[in-house]
Amino acid sequence: MGAALAVSVSLLLAVAAGGCGGARDADSGGKVKVAASIPPLADFAKQVGGDRVEVELLVPAGASPHTYEPTSGQMKFLSEARLLILNGLELEAWATDILNKVGNSGLTKVETAAAIPEGDLIPAAGEEHEREDEGQEGEEHHHGIYDPHVWLDPRLAVHQVQAIRDALIETDPEHKQEYWDNASAFIEELEELDAWISEQVGAFTHRKFVAFHSSWAYFAARYGLEMVGVVEELPGKEPSAADVAGLVDDIQREGVKVVFAEPQFSPRAAEAVAEASGGEVKVAILDPLGNPEDPETDTFVKLLRHDVERMRQALE
Numbered sequence: 001m002g003a004a005l006a007v008s009v010s011l012l013l014a015v016a017a018g019g020c021g022g023a024r025d026a027d028s029g030g031k032v033k034v035a036a037s038i039p040p041l042a043d044f045a046k047q048v049g050g051d052r053v054e055v056e057l058l059v060p061a062g063a064s065p066h067t068y069e070p071t072s073g074q075m076k077f078l079s080e081a082r083l084l085i086l087n088g089l090e091l092e093a094w095a096t097d098i099l100n101k102v103g104n105s106g107l108t109k110v111e112t113a114a115a116i117p118e119g120d121l122i123p124a125a126g127e128e129h130e131r132e133d134e135g136q137e138g139e140e141h142h143h144g145i146y147d148p149h150v151w152l153d154p155r156l157a158v159h160q161v162q163a164i165r166d167a168l169i170e171t172d173p174e175h176k177q178e179y180w181d182n183a184s185a186f187i188e189e190l191e192e193l194d195a196w197i198s199e200q201v202g203a204f205t206h207r208k209f210v211a212f213h214s215s216w217a218y219f220a221a222r223y224g225l226e227m228v229g230v231v232e233e234l235p236g237k238e239p240s241a242a243d244v245a246g247l248v249d250d251i252q253r254e255g256v257k258v259v260f261a262e263p264q265f266s267p268r269a270a271e272a273v274a275e276a277s278g279g280e281v282k283v284a285i286l287d288p289l290g291n292p293e294d295p296e297t298d299t300f301v302k303l304l305r306h307d308v309e310r311m312r313q314a315l316e
């Protein structure tokens with residue numbers, strides 16, 4: 001019962017918050033301009049900000065935050081914005097120097113992952129390897145010390161929502177109560193989502209999978225799944241023949257049945273790994289980011305429900 005209610009509430013919110021970009025620009029007087037790097041953070045900002053905010057998503061659907069560069073139109077939005085909501089933990093390598101580039105002294109950068117207790121963070125996969133490689137691969141983006149994909153654990157996402165709430169309250173203290181109440185209601189939804197995921201994942205027959213890159217590490221740790229390996233340690237950098245062979249060994253030894261690909265990257269490498277692993281290993285797509293244009297994944301809650309359903313099909 002709770003689940004059905006949560007879905008219909010988030011549908012209503014999505015319609016209210018995301019309905020009419022163009023019309024709102026014309027009469028956006030008084031709205032707090034907020035830029036957010038990835039769809040889940042843009043959704044959090046809309047959930048907490050409600051009608052008080054105008055949210056611009058920087059990394060569009062289908063693009064990867066690891067390899068993105070903001071457009072000139074987005075730089076213009078940032079020049080008038082009050083908040084830049086980022087994940088942090090070096091997910092957005094392009095944002096390192098962005099405040100200097102924008103030159104808007106009224107713009108505050110919020111690295112939401114900084115609100116997560118350090119003990120809850122997972123070391124980045126391949127960090128050692130990356131350091132050895134440094135200087136050889138040139139301009140490849142890299143992850144930091146900790147794996148950045150924290151939002152895919154809804155309990156850690158609560159800290160990110162709270163960071164956005166606090167930043168909005170600081171920016172627009174007049175509407176403190178509204179931000180506080182919206183955040184509380186949304187956090188309740190995340191708690192229901194967490195309980196629902198635990199129940200679903202608890203019923204899976206298989207617990208092992210190979211991910212496209214490290215995006216599902218927090219999710220797996222939270223819900224007792226095992227990410228046996230990743231196709232690409234640095235997303236966008238194809239695995240070597242030796243990487244593929246090593247991964248195929250792991251898949252066969254561990255009895256892995258599925259390799260997940262991601263819509264932001266070509267499925268080719270995942271397909272090659274699955275094929276080399278033998279007939280029973282299949283490829284399925286998990287989306288770590290969502291798509292504001294797709295009614296199936298246009299909010300964070302819907303995105304995770306959608307991904308858990310994909311996992312269920314692959315792992316039950």
Ligand SMILES: [Zn+2]
Nearest residue numbers: 066213215235
């Ligand atoms: Zn990533």
